[in-house]
């Protein structure tokens with residue numbers, strides 16, 4: 001019997017995601033049991049600063065990756081969209097479970113849809129990607145940054161600090177929040193999600209063959225290949241989670257992939273968008289990014305290089 005140590009942030013969503021993976025693995029082999037080890041990341045510690053201003057990629061993963069390299073934990077479950085495009089030597093994403101809903105969701109205090117929201121209404125989001133797309137669709141709205149976990153943000157919506165907020169549907173669904181019932185799912189044409197949104201990344205040491213064989217059993221090939229294309233797009237644009245970059249890839253037929261990618265200026269005035277089809281995820285993501293770079297995406301993104 002081997003005890004597998006699972007590193008997890010302490011937030012409600014992180015623990016739900018870690019427990020979900022442990023639950024999926026538990027029935028698969030009698031040779032392993034699992035224990036969660038809590039890890040505090042930089043992103044958890046600096047809650048008062050707008051994320052895009054904190055700087056540095058992988059705010060929610062660095063300390064966890066160090067624990068993996070040190071051997072104090074064996075694997076960790078991340079939100080895929082928090083993962084930087086490149087991993088440290090010696091670590092890999094060994095498994096990508098089936099994707100949850102990738103869409104963004106719009107929650108307003110009085111039930112108004114994004115289209116119905118009155119001019120000048122204040123929408124809370126700390127994501128440059130969401131801010132840019134919201135302002136592109138509704139230039140008459142005001143966007144203000146909001147930090148804190150999902151519960152904190154909901155409280156700020158209810159007490160009137162904001163007229164509306166935007167959150168990932170995946171997080172809301174995993175947490176089973178009642179507010180889901182009245183919220184509006186934003187279509188990809190209005191809010192294209194972050195790279196990897198709704199997917200999980202299970203990261204472990206490349207050398208741990210025994211554990212990798214177990215983790216592979218809950219890998220979902222369709223999620224893995226589509227997220228791979230999105231991450232190739234991100235890598236070519238040299239971006240992390242905190243940049244106005246969005247992408248979503250879907251499978252078409254048996255071997256086909258279709259990727260929509262976007263780079264926007266934070267004020268929403270400029271939105272560069274492309275849709276390409278292909279078969280190789282790395283080539284497709286790189287090609288889509290190359291097209292946007294040729295159309296001027298580099299200039300927009302150079303303001304966020306960190």
Ligand SMILES: NCc1[nH]cc(CCC(=O)O)c1CC(=O)O
Pocket residue numbers: 079080081082166167168170171196197198199200241
């Ligand atoms: N940036 C924080 C973060 N990382 C993952 C999720 C939600 C779950 C997911 O997208 O997989 C969230 C919250 C949000 O964007 O609303």
